[in-house]
Amino acid sequence: MSKTLLCLLCLGISFSAVAELRHYRAGLDDSQWRFSASPRIECRLEHDIPAYGKAVFVSRAGKELNMAFTLDMWAKPDAATKAVLISNAPRWRPGVPSHEITSLTYHKYFNGEVPKKAAWSMLSELERGMEPTFYYRDWYQASNQVAVGLSAVNFGGKYTDFKACLASLLPYSFDDIAFTVLSYHSGGSELTEFSKTQLARVQEYLTYDPEVELVLVDGYTDSYGGRSVNKRVSEQRAGSVKALLVSGGIPEERILTAGHGETRPIGPDGTPEQRALNRRVVVRISK
Incomplete structure (x- = not known):
């Protein structure tokens, strides 16, 4: 049994439900990453997730190098919902195992956020061509399951710009x-x-x-x-x-x-x- 399936079962998602996952992820043709910055104050890396929202990484000037990640959803959770974040290999990399990054809870009416360490892990996984993916039960229809993935296509160039920006942030906020x-x-x-x-x-x-x-x-x-x-x-x-x-x-x-x-x-x-x-x-x- 795969690590992805084990993690989903821990959330109470059955094998039959896994086959019916509603998956949101940019395809090869529409995967785009955007880098923007307020020089020395803030660095931002964004990725659109079609029909769902966008993923946002942000780091700001401060005494310590920080990293925040937000899954900005068009439809906010209607109830507290447990989720798991798994790093999956894309289809064109068969045989590469998946592994769990972290588990989390979506809070009612709020976007999804992950801890700083997990945000850094997501960036590392994207850099190596993996797809960090959130799995959870649909808060509007519990019989449905949802997977929200970040595509690594076109990630590398913008991530290089993002890292250069991080290196120039002021050491105070x-x-x-x-x-x-x-x-x-x-x-x-x-x-x-x-x-x-x-x-x-x-x-x-x-x-x-x-x-x-x-x-x-x-x-x-x-x-x-x-x-x-x-x-x-x-x-x-x-x-x-x-x-x-x-x-x-x-x-x-x-x-x-x-x-x-x-x-x-x-x-x-x-x-x-x-x-x-x-x-x-x-x-x-x-x-």
Whole structure:
């Protein structure tokens, strides 16, 4: 008995039902893969499944190389449904054994998703010419069985582009820079070395992400010195950060600045360390 059949039996699919599988898969003539990207921010690989929907692989900038897979269905599940993902050989490769990649559950009204490790496995199987295929009972008619396969035809070239894109992703994500606190040396407008590095990351990310709509830059000081002087210093600090962002190519109209002086401290100014926390510029980014 084949590994595919064993996996199907584990789902409660009988041998007679297997012979009546309703199979969705692109043929030799209509199998197409599409690669698209937001350079250094996101890489996307898509594959149409005729009369069913599409398969989508996505990886985004981040500290770790991530991979998400979505089976984007035209008709979403009407009930939670168990499924199994099996790597099958195409018809023109007889004798190559099938094997299970993972089992999963389709959730009601949601597209199908697989864990990161399984998504990478799917890409590896496609690269070697195999067909990752989902098997499950039809949630609208339980007597029917469904198989949804990804074709490896025309996959190689677009996957090469996809891998090159993955190699260029930024090593941090939007979440890593969406709320950034910059610190200053005492009594001046010079950022600490660590904050200079943080600001460079913000500047670089903003250069590539077209979805960023607004950057809010708020300046603050400690309580040493006069209130009016501190207000002016906080405005100068916020303005200098804006100038650096603009010099990096960020449109000026997308950046709003404000100086709050000593009015919103994080904590008391009793020690040099506490005062250093209050001398700051906060950069907030929205999409």
